[in-house]
Amino acid sequence: MRILLIEDERELAEALSAALGKHGIVTDHTMHLADAVELTRQNLYDAILLDRRLPDGEGLSFIPQLRRTGKDTPIIVLTALNEPKERVQGLDLGSDDYLGKPFLVEELMARLRAVLRRPPNLAELKITAGRMVIDPLHLSVTVDDAPLDLPRRELLVLAALAKRKEKTVLRATLEAAVYNYEEEIQSNALDAHISRLRRRLAEAGAEVSIHNIRGVGYLLKEE
Amino acid sequence: MRILLIEDERELAEALSAALGKHGIVTDHTMHLADAVELTRQNLYDAILLDRRLPDGEGLSFIPQLRRTGKDTPIIVLTALNEPKERVQGLDLGSDDYLGKPFLVEELMARLRAVLRRPPNLAELKITAGRMVIDPLHLSVTVDDAPLDLPRRELLVLAALAKRKEKTVLRATLEAAVYNYEEEIQSNALDAHISRLRRRLAEAGAEVSIHNIRGVGYLLKEE
DNA sequence: AGCTCCGCAATGCTGCCGCAACCCTTGTGG
DNA sequence: CCACAAGGGTTGCGGCAGCATTGCGGAGCT
Structure with missing residues (x-):
């Protein structure tokens, strides 16, 4: 399994990569939305983890951008912006889940599994x-x-x-x-x-x- | 064994964590119902200990919330509200046991064992x-x-x-x-x-x- | 005070894995 | 039928990341 992590805090990104690695997940990491668009062109990822506050803009804007290209790769938003209103905003824009920082890696894993369990990824089980x-x-x-x-x-x-x-x-x-x-x-x-x-x-x-x-x-x- | 403790009195929570730890139980603690919902998504817990009076609402409301997601994790309600009528209320909502404060840790342990002994946890015995x-x-x-x-x-x-x-x-x-x-x-x-x-x-x-x-x-x- | 538990870190070791050398297979042209 | 080239298969080697082991000291219990 391979995922894309869009996150500007280097330390968090590295810790996450390591933790996900223990679960056998290959992680690519970028800090910029512009890169993310390029990277997702080739349908390589099983899921995307997306931060909201990024150096080149609001992470959420990435979601419609990706969906417009016809991809339904699951997206989980990771963010400190965790008010109910903000959660609704994220989910309505087409993300598949919304997880407030700080969070447990175990919880992230569970949500990843949940999101991947949905069709059409069911075959992966x-x-x-x-x-x-x-x-x-x-x-x-x-x-x-x-x-x-x-x-x-x-x-x-x-x-x-x-x-x-x-x-x-x-x-x-x-x-x-x-x-x-x-x-x-x-x-x-x-x-x-x-x-x-x-x-x-x-x-x-x-x-x-x-x-x-x-x-x-x-x-x-x-x- | 790992359990989730939902309890707003910090001192009691810490004492309980320590006491349960001596019995080999790993305890996660939260004071808020909202967190509890998140934490239980991962099916990590063998049981849940639930207080009734919580800063963000009546603890009992958590029970149907959890059951609706299809989980049958055993729940033991811990509370000072210990009138017969209140006990019935708690059990009817789907909790597995109801324990009035104050209580002995030994009694809690016994009830935990009892509740875990029931199917479908029987396999774990x-x-x-x-x-x-x-x-x-x-x-x-x-x-x-x-x-x-x-x-x-x-x-x-x-x-x-x-x-x-x-x-x-x-x-x-x-x-x-x-x-x-x-x-x-x-x-x-x-x-x-x-x-x-x-x-x-x-x-x-x-x-x-x-x-x-x-x-x-x-x-x-x-x- | 004496005990065990247990996190920590230093040490040595194992075996994964990238590398490259060498051989084998397949395809093409004469 | 042979010569040649290009891609694939196999294998030994060496670096190094991950694991095993163990002594130490702090913390907690009796």
């Missing part, structure tokens, strides 16, 4: 493929109910493939599922993950196979 | 793993019927792991099981608990093992 069941929220994989320990990055790759099983997933999509913009990679790290994943899945008898589509991407097939 | 049996209500662990004394925090960690045995438990989840949000920790306290738990469990011959999933969390396995 559990993914099955072959003998595997993947729970992306709890970061767990089981084969025939036996837990399978996977390193974090391999797990993210697997989840991205399984979410679109039997369909080709672009290389770029996979890379986006595993890395945020600050951790650019320059080698065949992704290929290496795939290679190790294949071995582990075979050993565990998962009955799935990962195929390469030359020059395009990868594809996970049930056997 | 005893957890077995390896040769261990854990009773989260009485905070006891036995190995082959021999009692095993564990420090409070280690016990909370163990219970959280055992409740989801054979499944990975996120670091963040474990931290939430042991600490309330006023006691943030900054070091590897959790790791230390795990380390000491491992030694104690091995010495006691519990036949369980705690595995680390790097970058994700921990997992308790039977051997």
Whole structure:
């Protein structure tokens, strides 16, 4: 899972990134609305966390901007402006939830889950493929109910493939599922993950196979 | 076990928190109904203790509010309003118990246990793993019927792991099981608990093992 | 006063993962 | 049928982040 955090307090942003990371969430961070517009062009994010007071304007103005482009990515507004009137204002503009600062990370996680549980994201809850069941929220994989320990990055790759099983997933999509913009990679790290994943899945008898589509991407097939 | 205390007398709240803490209960405290609604969204609590006279309204009004969201978290009303008529009122609104102030902490504990013993919490009653049996209500662990004394925090960690045995438990989840949000920790306290738990469990011959999933969390396995 | 609990921090260790070297596969043109 | 190139697969290596362990000291309890 990957989210965009639009927030101008650097410390809060870093703490949040770290905390969300513990839940297996990849976070991109920007302080400016203008950047946010660019970043959301490619439908990369499962959700957006939005501050209201930002250096280049009122955060809320971002919501209609995004909706106008036809995207219904869930938005959760994070703000110190937490009067009832302000909450209504935020929700009416099309955000999906509104959370007053300060808040508990646990609460944010719960709201994220709630917001993602709504259709059409419902499919994300559990993914099955072959003998595997993947729970992306709890970061767990089981084969025939036996837990399978996977390193974090391999797990993210697997989840991205399984979410679109039997369909080709672009290389770029996979890379986006595993890395945020600050951790650019320059080698065949992704290929290496795939290679190790294949071995582990075979050993565990998962009955799935990962195929390469030359020059395009990868594809996970049930056997 | 973790509960939410909704109570406006700070002194009483602190005393209760401390007393419950000795029984291994992690307590979050709020003085406002509005906060309580937010906090309960995450289904984090095993029970709720509710005062009636609160600065922002009658505590009882919280009960239907919570039930409407589909939660059946047990609620125990704590109040000085202890006339028979008032008791009936509280129970009819959907609380699970009604306790007049002043009361003994021991009585509260007994009522908590009673309320948690009812279905659908029944599954929580005893957890077995390896040769261990854990009773989260009485905070006891036995190995082959021999009692095993564990420090409070280690016990909370163990219970959280055992409740989801054979499944990975996120670091963040474990931290939430042991600490309330006023006691943030900054070091590897959790790791230390795990380390000491491992030694104690091995010495006691519990036949369980705690595995680390790097970058994700921990997992308790039977051997 | 003596005990345990427990957060903290220093230390050493493990294994993830990016990297790059090398090999294999596939496709194209002659 | 072969030569060549380009993309993919595999694997060992090394850096380093995350984990395990443990001693210390403060706090709380008896």
